[in-house]
Amino acid sequence: MDPADALALLMSPAGRVDPYPTYERLRAHGPVVQAGPVFYVVTGYAEADAILRDARFGVMDDGLRDQFMPGWRESPAVLSISRSMLRTNPPDHSRMRRLAAGAFTPRRIAAMRDVVQAQADDLVDRLLAGGRGGAPVDFMAEFAYPLPVGVICALLGVPAADRPLFRRWATDLTGVLEPEITADELAVADRGAGELRAYFTELVAARRRAPADDLTTALVQAHDGHNSASAPQDGAPDRMRADADGESLSGDELLANLIVLLVAGFETTTNLLGNGLVALLDHPDAAATLREHPEFAPGYVDELLRYDSPVQLTSRMSTEPSRHGGLDLPPESWVIVMLGAANRDPRRYPEPARFDPWRPQIHPLSFGAGPHYCLGAALARLEAQVAFPLLLRRLPGLALAGAPERRVRLTLRGYATLPVTVGR
Ligand code: HEM
16 A cells, blocks of 8 residues: 555544554555655654654744644644644753653652552542442543543642543644644634633633642743742733743743643543553453552553553654655655554564563653653653552452444544443
């Protein structure tokens, strides 16, 4: 199959729901394939890793956005993502990332284990109550969503009562991360972004009035600047405010980073919990071993991240000529890096379609690589390392109650619904 046809198949509903056969069709043409004049797709592990770390590549900047996505400044969804660290290049990227990184140091994340454990235990209690007498419960709605959203909201200081609001808004917004999006889908994404921006505008105002010990307050203070005597007035122009260290955020950046931290903090981890549970239920012997030996959780979670990656792709633009996978890539090449395909590269992982938590040195590319390497990787791993052994131990009879329904999404791969019985 021609690479352009394979790519079209990947964008179709069937291709999005099960991309793995199409990855192999692309891989048959080499680890990097050309799918258009300046358009490339990467399925090789070594090549994906190298491109993500290559300083001649960056995320799409405003100039390129103007060229490829005219009118993007009118889209709250594109604006929300593109003003965050996720879609900016140095020096803006490094400045924003430094401001949030303090909340994600290994020590801070390790200290959250008790919070994660308590929330997960509470959710298992609720699964037990909802599933009493063999009633099916939706694992996505009752566990996979509320655990990560509860944890990231605790970090950001979002009130517990507001947590149910975000699932719909985030699902709507993240349509904008798909490699192709229709005008209708963009309108839905814009609606989600509008709700999230309105929500965070209020939370920012609340933290300005009454600072708290949370990440939202820290970012609000970075925006307002250590030196500014008073908070900005409503309607004040959105401009950079330099503080004593030169570290600050514009108003758009403040909202965009809060939204990305919230949404990246749970959409992905929700999918890790859903995809991972299905993989474990499909492999009862491996699940039994984890039930008996929770200390094996780190290897299991990394293999789950590799086997069915919650984030299947990201993209980069090149600024200079480069050579990868035997191809010469001109400047302004647009490259889709298929993380989910790289994680199944047979040159790196023998029998890649086999779930095997005993693989040596798994190091999946599921969290990306290079300057944009996932800020929340340690937190996501912690949540899954706590959740899976706990679920298996407290719900030994956990079983699928019908076919789970996949979301028709390529970038953020997960289930819409996952009916289970809890075995009591
Ligand atoms: C970036 C995956 C959980 C926050 C990324 C990237 C990937 C990723 C692939 C890089 C994107 C790129 O290079 O273009 C995942 C997966 C997760 C997860 C698979 C769960 C299983 C989290 C959590 C947070 C988070 C819990 C918490 C806040 C972020 C942020 C970035 C990011 C802020 C942008 C970093 C930057 O651009 O410098 N994530 N993520 N993620 N992730 Fe995660």
